[in-house]
Amino acid sequence: MDRGRKLAVEWEIRTALKGIVRRGERVLVLRRSDGDEIGPGTWEFPGGKIRFGEELEEALLREIEEESGLAVEPGELLYATTFHPAPHRQIVLLSYACYWAGGEVTLSEEHQEARWATREEMGELLPTSILADLERWDVWDRLGLA
Numbered sequence: 640m641d642r643g644r645k646l647a648v649e650w651e652i653r654t655a656l657k658g659i660v661r662r663g664e665r666v667l668v669l670r671r672s673d674g675d676e677i678g679p680g681t682w683e684f685p686g687g688k689i690r691f692g693e694e695l696e697e698a699l700l701r702e703i704e705e706e707s708g709l710a711v712e713p714g715e716l717l718y719a720t721t722f723h724p725a726p727h728r729q730i731v732l733l734s735y736a737c738y739w740a741g742g743e744v745t746l747s748e749e750h751q752e753a754r755w756a757t758r759e760e761m762g763e764l765l766p767t768s769i770l771a772d773l774e775r776w777d778v779w780d781r782l783g784l785a
Contacts, residue, residue, distance in 0.1 A: 652729045656699045657686035660711055661782055662739035665755035668764055669706060672751045677724055682754075682764040684734065685709075699735055707753065708745030711737040718776035722768065734772075736782055758784050 660667040668682045687702040689695065696713050703711050714736030721731050744753040756764060758779055765773075772778075779785050 648727055650727050650729075652731065653688055654731045654733070655686060655688050656695065656702060657684040657732060657734045658699055658703045658711060658713070658737035659684050659717060659734055659778065659782065660703065660707075660709065660737040660739055661784070662755055664784065665757055666761060666782075666784070667707065667709070667739075667744070668754050668756050668761060669746070669750040670752035670754075670764075672749060675749060678766075681766055682761075683766075683769070686734075695733070699737070703737065706747045706749060709742045710740040712740050713737050715781075717778050717781060718772060720772050734778075 667685060669685055670682050671678050671680060673679045685703045685706040686699065687706065689698040693701070699713055700711065703709060717734045717736050719731065719733050721729060723729050746753055754760070754764070761773075762770060
């Protein structure tokens, strides 16, 4: 390599959506497949990337249906955050309240397990970074799960 040349660094910023899907006193959490390249085996809320040209609500509903097979009613934006899963990659994450509207969970290949969890159970399942965001943005109170 020519020492006088600088390496070109490609910065990537992605916007993603998550749905905090409530059914009664429980919320849907999904466990990523063990073979997944981003956080294998970790628990999360359903959602994913926005496709070019999609409206936010359209992308949210599509992602939740693709990952869980569920129909949901979208609600308010609960919080926005950002994180870096890799040194040159940044995710801007928008998390919405969603309400179960029907169907049974049917997982995509991205996930290996689903659970309708209580607030207490989520405290044992979700990564501390997600739990911190839920507390910081008063999500439990706003969902009526205090």
